[in-house]
Amino acid sequence: MADSSWLNTFPKMDRVDLLEIRKYLDGAFRDFSREYGDDLEVFFSPLLDFLIWFEKLLVQSPWWAVLLSITALVYVASRSWKLSLSVVVSFMLIGYFGMWEDTMRTLSIITVCTMLAIILGVPIGILMSRSDRTQSVVTPVLDVMQTMPAFVYLIPVVMLLGIGKVPGVIAVVIYAIPPVIRLTNLGIRLVDKEVLEAATAYGANKMQRLLGVQLPLASPTIMAGINQTIMMALGMVVIASMIGVKGLGQPVLKSITNQYFTLGLFNGLAIVALAIIFDRASQAYAKRSQKHLQDGHNG
Amino acid sequence: MASETNKKPLIQIKDLYKVFGKKSESVMPLVREGLSKDDILAKTGHTVGLKAINLDINKGEIFVIMGLSGSGKSTLIRHFNRLIDPSEGQILVEGIDVMKLNTKELEIFRRKKMAMVFQRFGLMPHRNVQDNVAYGLSVQGVDKATRAEKAKQWLETVGLAGYEKQYPSQLSGGQQQRVGLARALCTDAEILLMDEAFSALDPLIRSEMQDQLVELQKELNKTIIFITHDLDEALRIGDRIAILKDGELIQLGEPVDILLNPADDYVEAFVKDVNRPRALTVSTVMKPPAYRLTAETIGGALEEMRRIPANYAYYMTDDGFQGVVCEKALENAAQSDEEGLMEEFKVEDMSSLSPDAPLESIIPETMKSKFPLPVVDDDGDLQGVLSREDLAEVLSGFNRVETDGETQIENNDK
Numbered sequence: 001m002a003d004s005s006w007l008n009t010f011p012k013m014d015r016v017d018l019l020e021i022r023k024y025l026d027g028a029f030r031d032f033s034r035e036y037g038d039d040l041e042v043f044f045s046p047l048l049d050f051l052i053w054f055e056k057l058l059v060q061s062p063w064w065a066v067l068l069s070i071t072a073l074v075y076v077a078s079r080s081w082k083l084s085l086s087v088v089v090s091f092m093l094i095g096y097f098g099m100w101e102d103t104m105r106t107l108s109i110i111t112v113c114t115m116l117a118i119i120l121g122v123p124i125g126i127l128m129s130r131s132d133r134t135q136s137v138v139t140p141v142l143d144v145m146q147t148m149p150a151f152v153y154l155i156p157v158v159m160l161l162g163i164g165k166v167p168g169v170i171a172v173v174i175y176a177i178p179p180v181i182r183l184t185n186l187g188i189r190l191v192d193k194e195v196l197e198a199a200t201a202y203g204a205n206k207m208q209r210l211l212g213v214q215l216p217l218a219s220p221t222i223m224a225g226i227n228q229t230i231m232m233a234l235g236m237v238v239i240a241s242m243i244g245v246k247g248l249g250q251p252v253l254k255s256i257t258n259q260y261f262t263l264g265l266f267n268g269l270a271i272v273a274l275a276i277i278f279d280r281a282s283q284a285y286a287k288r289s290q291k292h293l294q295d296g297h298n299g
Numbered sequence: 300m301a302s303e304t305n306k307k308p309l310i311q312i313k314d315l316y317k318v319f320g321k322k323s324e325s326v327m328p329l330v331r332e333g334l335s336k337d338d339i340l341a342k343t344g345h346t347v348g349l350k351a352i353n354l355d356i357n358k359g360e361i362f363v364i365m366g367l368s369g370s371g372k373s374t375l376i377r378h379f380n381r382l383i384d385p386s387e388g389q390i391l392v393e394g395i396d397v398m399k400l401n402t403k404e405l406e407i408f409r410r411k412k413m414a415m416v417f418q419r420f421g422l423m424p425h426r427n428v429q430d431n432v433a434y435g436l437s438v439q440g441v442d443k444a445t446r447a448e449k450a451k452q453w454l455e456t457v458g459l460a461g462y463e464k465q466y467p468s469q470l471s472g473g474q475q476q477r478v479g480l481a482r483a484l485c486t487d488a489e490i491l492l493m494d495e496a497f498s499a500l501d502p503l504i505r506s507e508m509q510d511q512l513v514e515l516q517k518e519l520n521k522t523i524i525f526i527t528h529d530l531d532e533a534l535r536i537g538d539r540i541a542i543l544k545d546g547e548l549i550q551l552g553e554p555v556d557i558l559l560n561p562a563d564d565y566v567e568a569f570v571k572d573v574n575r576p577r578a579l580t581v582s583t584v585m586k587p588p589a590y591r592l593t594a595e596t597i598g599g600a601l602e603e604m605r606r607i608p609a610n611y612a613y614y615m616t617d618d619g620f621q622g623v624v625c626e627k628a629l630e631n632a633a634q635s636d637e638e639g640l641m642e643e644f645k646v647e648d649m650s651s652l653s654p655d656a657p658l659e660s661i662i663p664e665t666m667k668s669k670f671p672l673p674v675v676d677d678d679g680d681l682q683g684v685l686s687r688e689d690l691a692e693v694l695s696g697f698n699r700v701e702t703d704g705e706t707q708i709e710n711n712d713k
Contacts, residue, residue, distance in 0.1 A: 201492075202434055290425075
């Protein structure tokens, strides 16, 4: 090739160099995972134990006990008979169509993922709201987490931890955590400056300001973030099933490969039912707990 | 209330400067050189908030800081409890340099010494009225029962008993600010910072709140620093008034000083719109009593009368002001009995004015009378006179009352 051809074709890197880079990075990561993979597995083993215990609890308890406690939880959160009744009906249908066990597995992993996302996400959001510099660092990371195809970060996770529940949880959390972080940050930043100033003027320290003013006033926004996180976690269930997470995702995956339309539809509908129940219950709870913020006649 | 100069002031602000911007230190020399706010903004992109502020605030006074938006008044009040840190300068409260307090000490200082009332109330929407009022106490870690009790007590004081369990959004603006006021009073802090506390309220509620504040102050005797953009409000409640413009202190004085001797055109423009008959009292515009008769006999009185350039005079005895005497009547009486006693001479009865009465209440009387009306204090002493010409002059908006030797107006220009 002549030197002048860069005008016609893009001047790209030599294939050999590119191969070298890929080889080097892959090699480095492989070494890293060989070196630290076991340590990481040990590190995550409490999480795994908890996951197994929780899944067993849901799967092995009598179905009526599980149904009763879920309905009770939904009622306590929403105080709505209508919603509680639809929970009973949809879980009965799910059970009747033979998806009870898979639904319980999915329910358990979603619950754990959501809890993890909140435990990690809210503090990160708080830190982000405290300084513009932290915000400018974290925001692009969140952008990457949300837009990077999930399969891409499944690869290193699987390389490090193998196939199973823990890498599944990690993948789901990575995918689902951005909304709760973003909206916690936003919610705190939007807190009325004068109210916060009032707290400071009366001598509140940082913690008193955070717990007494910032978090309560940001809670509608934070709740919206948690809601989004739950929805995204449910959406991730199918992809997580590719790396061995049992639950409603696996039958869906099976029906894609074997073209079982009805099987896919039923399991998909079960996921939708779970999503709607989670969404309505958490929104009703948020609305109820912020009632006094909304019904003012003076705005 | 006059300022007591012999006592050490409660709060002292010394040479306070505040420059907003990234490199405020580098701009300070320019500020001290005396460049204007606009020049500095154009040159460096920094905003001068406050410039060379010196203030002494005495215990127990209502000190009003007045200025238009952008004059730096809200910035200044936030320096008292260090919600804003100055670029340079000292803030002393009871001799303690607030700038030297560390975070912990500053928190304790804010809890115990000062309480603040905000323009848009700054109430916590997620707490009910009682918990809002008790907020300062809850920050201090006071137990629940005491908090509830004190909150109740202060809510009663501000006239909101029975609203304990309501949320702020359920109250009207005036009621919300009462909650704000109760919250400030609930901590028993000595100093009350009020940042345009009544500006967001409609006029009727505003004047109601002003009256309430003045009433409360009579009982509580706090030191109140009050920010406003409304001169009427400043004159109504202030013991002393400081006027800010572009971050600089333009004039400092008692309301009458400001009203009658505005320091410059800026203050004068403010003063022009003031409701003078309500803001001024008789004592501030009266003239000294020029023509008085003290002789015991009619003949003596007539002689005194002839020496003065007027044909009327006010008759005084040791018991005080007796009435007004006409030259004509006196001449007639002298023709019949020159040695007759003044006590027997029938002086013309005349209504007198109280020196503390606001001008608006005495306009009709003064305008109807052909003589200047005597101003008599509670002890019966003649303090001065008020003619309809003088009154008309003040009311018609001559901004400077003549301040030659004859006037009684204190004229201590700053």
